[in-house]
Amino acid sequence: MNPAGIDTSTLLTMLGLIAAVWSMVPNSTKLSFRLSLSWFDWLVIWAALLIIHGLFFQPVLTALGFPTFGPWLWGFDKSATQYLLFLLLATFVYWRSRRTRLTRWNLGLFDDLTSSLLHAGKLEELTELLQLHLSSALNLAASESVRSRLASAIRPPHPSLQVVFRDDGSISLGEAASTDWLSRKWFSFREWLADLIGPSQRVQRRAAIVVTRLLSSRPLVGYLAIARPYLCIEVMERATRFVDDFQDEFFEALLANDASVFYSELKNNDNFGGGGHRLVLPDENRLVRFYCSDVNVAARLGVYRSVGEAVLARIDGDEALEKKLNGRLLTFQDVGKHRDPVYTGIWFFRVMVLEGLHQRIADHLWLHYMPYFASRLVDRAREVRLEDENHEFPTPLCYLLYEVVNTTAVWIRDAESLTAPGEAVHAVQMQGNHIYISFEAAEAIGRVIHPTLMSSRISRRLKEELLGVALSTLRDLEIRKHLASLAAVMRRHLIEPYGYRERNNYLHILKECFDSQDHVLRAHLGRFKADLDAALEAAF
Known part of the structure; x- marks a missing residue:
């Protein structure tokens, strides 16, 4: 007999504490704990608990003929060993909970856990779980x-x-x-x-x-x-x-929050490099680099559709944005644009399509979203006021129209840095050192200019300014003989934006705005003037 008896008070305290804590733990946390442990982990836990209980009931085990644990070494006794085992067990459980792997064996638990968190609206906890296991x-x-x-x-x-x-x-x-x-x-x-x-x-x-x-x-x-x-x-x-x-x-959510990485990365992605207007892609801009360092990824995933549709949705459906875009320009041109979803979308297209052009991708990457941007912005513009003629850009919306035209023109201009005198370029060329994207942009710029010139909500000064950007680009092409085919495409689509003669007064407005340009610029555009006059004569 053991007159002192077996002291199980410590064991009962620990077990009671564990039971009390476990009863208060939310169901989602219990599922997460179960997800963290495999059958081998449970084997280790039960083995450790069995050894700890063996130390408590050592007198009974000795009486039944089981071997004892002694003699104790390094100053350890039974109490110290029990504490150390509990400490090691807690450390093991914590370590395993941080190194959980999703396998076919615990997929059912993962399903139950994610369903519980999703339906309870605990998105922060669910996000932490997906950070570990979504891949x-x-x-x-x-x-x-x-x-x-x-x-x-x-x-x-x-x-x-x-x-x-x-x-x-x-x-x-x-x-x-x-x-x-x-x-x-x-x-x-x-x-x-x-x-x-x-x-x-x-x-x-x-x-x-x-x-x-x-x-x-x-x-x-x-x-x-x-x-x-x-x-x-x-x-x-x-x-x-x-x-x-x-x-x-994903992109709709990014554009809806001006604190997202989409805004910050594009704000910090405006350093020229690599020739022409091509922009450097900093290593820290991981999202932009993911799509643009190899533009085939952007083409394969169709990111142009995701960004383009998100921008159009904001233009069409955001009444607060419309009010802001039709307000005073103030610091929008220098600061406010970096928090604007439309400008950010335009700049993403600028970076992506420039990369496609310089990487010689035979895919227009839907740069043809630019005419849609221009058309939707024009539709949301306020009525022209008398004082608008005194300002280069009366409103942020007017500045965005300039960015649309300028971005499209940049894609055309970079044909110069990618070709050499004497090098033949063709619109249908899609192999080798081609400039397929520049030809596509030369077609698109006519459909960008068209809605701005036809709108009664755009001031005369702004119409002439935007057309001047396009005509300056055309002049630079005209003086380079090896880009004659590209210049021809641009001339044709400025006069016939949709490939046929307009049955309205577009040509008259185009002629008026052309005649208002600087005489030096017009002197270099003799072919354009001749083609425009011929189109006007044929129309009447």
């Missing part, structure tokens, strides 16, 4: 590893089995399938073996459902765009395979 979930959903292919091969289609794919990703036999006991057992065994080898078809379907549900949530994508933008671009290419409009929602 792994996408890998599971689109796994193409050797193990995955082997797992899928284990479950080949069989004419006698009617396989049913359920909404939760599970696979079972339908009612019309064979009722043979051996066939069903063989099916179940192949399912088990496929899961054992690697992510099987069932796991991929479950992961795809989880990913689609998460990335289809507009509030979550909006929060991720602001809080974790670089996580979004890291998974962008894989995410768009499951949710087509993920990138659209």
Whole structure:
């Protein structure tokens, strides 16, 4: 007998404290804790707890004939050893919780946890979870590893089995399938073996459902765009395979918040480099570099559509923005433009298309959004006032129209820095050192100028200013013989913006604004004047 008895007060205190804390922990936190631990981790935890209890009940174990733990070394006794084991166990659990990996074994827990956080609106906690596991979930959903292919091969289609794919990703036999006991057992065994080898078809379907549900949530994508933008671009290419409009929602959220990285990166991306008007892409501008350092990425993901549609949506639907754009210019030209969604979108196109031109990409990257920007801005402009003729840019909207024209002109002008005298260039050339984008911009600039000249909401001075930007560009092309074909395209589309003669007074307005230009500029544009006069005669 042990007269002193076994003192379990410390053990009871610890267990009671653990039980009390666990009962107060939210369900989402419990799921997160379970997600953090694999079967091996649980084995380590239970082994440590078993040893700790063995120390408490050492007299009983000794009486039953089990070997003792002694003798104690290095000054340790039973109490110190128990404390050290508890400390090591707590450290192990914390370490494992920070190194969680999403696997096919805990995908179900991840599904339950993300659903709980998403429906509860706990976007901050969910974002922290996705920072760790979103990439792994996408890998599971689109796994193409050797193990995955082997797992899928284990479950080949069989004419006698009617396989049913359920909404939760599970696979079972339908009612019309064979009722043979051996066939069903063989099916179940192949399912088990496929899961054992690697992510099987069932796991991929479950992961795809989880990913689609998460990335289809507009509030979550909006929060991720602001809080974790670089996580979004890291998974962008894989995410768009499951949710087509993920990138659209991403850029819409970025443009809606002028504190986002989209604004800050483009503000800091205005240093010339690489020849012509090409801009340097700083290493810290990770979002811009992701799309523009290799413009094939931008073309493949269609980022021009995402940004272009987001800008058009802001022009059309943001009444507060319309009021601001039709207000006084003040410091907009120097400071305010960097917080404006329209200017930021235009500048992104400027950077992206310039990179496409200098990288010799045979894709116009939808630079033809510029005519849409010009047309929508003109539609939202206020009525002309008498004092407007006294200002170069009466309103921020007028300055944005200038940026649209100037940006389109820059894409044409850089043909000079990318070609050499004597080098033949053609509109249809799309191989080698071509300037395909410059030819596309030469077509687009006519459709940019057209709505500005036709609008009664644009002052005469601004019309002449914008046309002067285009005509100055044309003059620089005219004096370079090897760019004659590019100049011809630009002349034609300034006179016929849409490829046919206008049945309105566009040509008359164009002629009036041309005649108001500086006489030196007009002297270099003899061909344009002749073509314009010929078009006017043919129209009447």
